[in-house]
Amino acid sequence: MSRKEFLARKVSGKLTYSEFWALRDMSVRVQKGEVLGIIGRNGAGKSTYLKIISGILKPTEGSVACQGSVVPMLELGSGFDMDLTGRENIFLNGAVLGYQEAFLKEKFDEILEFSQLGQFINVPIRNYSSGMLMRLAFSVATVVQPEILIVDEILAVGDEAFQGKSRARMHELMSGGTTVLFVSHDLTQIREMCDRVAWLDQGQVKMIGPAQDICDAYVL
Template sequence: MIQAENISMRYLMSYDRVKSIKEYLVQLVKGKIKYEEFWALREVSFTIQQGEVVGLIGHNGAGKSTLLKVISGILKPTCGTVKVNGNVVPMLELGSGFDYDLTGRENIFLNGAILGYSEKYLKEKYDEIVAFSELGKFIDIPIRNYSSGMMMRLAFSIATVVDPEILIVDEILSVGDAAFQEKSKHRMLELMGGGTTVLFVSHSLEQIREMCSRVVWLDHGTVKMDGDPQKVCDAYESGM
């Protein structure tokens, strides 16, 4: 379902405090703009088969979220290729794709359209989405008034209303109250049991061990270990 070959991602970081485009151009012409290279990913390669549940672990800044964005098509790698066979539903940043001035109801159709769902389909699934989100009457107020937990419940409900072929999740299961976290986990397990390919990041090694069939450990942008969840998590813990 996913084939990554020698993925590398480079960022150019500038420490100059330029406050306008004009100032930037002047400094650039004078040769005073200095950049430092930062490689978020270096020659990352792996293949994920249909139905695999793959966890990504690693310290903050290891490249996990960058890799998920590359696979989702949000970022283009500096070099290397990614081949994805199937529709991808990314759940990467809380509230991405939402309009904060619109109500929860309106955002279901907006966010659903971004994910590729038709208006007819969303109307058919609307009651199911609202019921799962547990937002009740709050579905008709602007989401700028939502808490982060309410936002997460709405985003998760929209993204998982169908059985996506590939689901990409970044720490989303750690948001919200304990009851909804458990409910979300059960929904994820349902998707996994139905053959959905899942790639997700979590700092909870307990969650990774329980839900994953395989784990990839990223360290400073490179794959340090790839394999059995228990072995990889144990090695990661011993190296922390």
């Protein structure tokens, strides 16, 4: 609905509301170092759940307790300025994630090498493809070992070679004790990478348990 239509309906008294809960009665505990997969059809509440845990959204009811720093990798390019170059955005996005400038300068070559952007690092990112943007975002976010990593479909972006690098980096983080919440529609990735899986349906946890068991139930 456009702003003009909203105002017209409000003035005429034709504006109506209906109650909708994106999430309801959810209670999930994730242990340190665990990889929790989150599956469900479009509109099930997966992305809303991750945004609440990341602190991007505040829950209407209930609370979230996180013990450790959270690095969210959610909407493509969030925290980036499209008018700045990739180089400038490394420092901008890194600052958003809590990294110091001196640390980012020290890690710059490592970030650039992993992203495979080469000379395009000096190009404004509005000219990047979605794959290039994702490579940059992933490279910055995982330059250190975050305590809690929130991932929403990020491993599905980019070419096959970079997807392989991303999976390898994710396995490296997991083996080092990083706690991961991972949303994906790719059940092969979920089975491969996750310890447990929460199946969301209409904003509620339908099932939660071992990855293989929940994935098997989901496809039936």
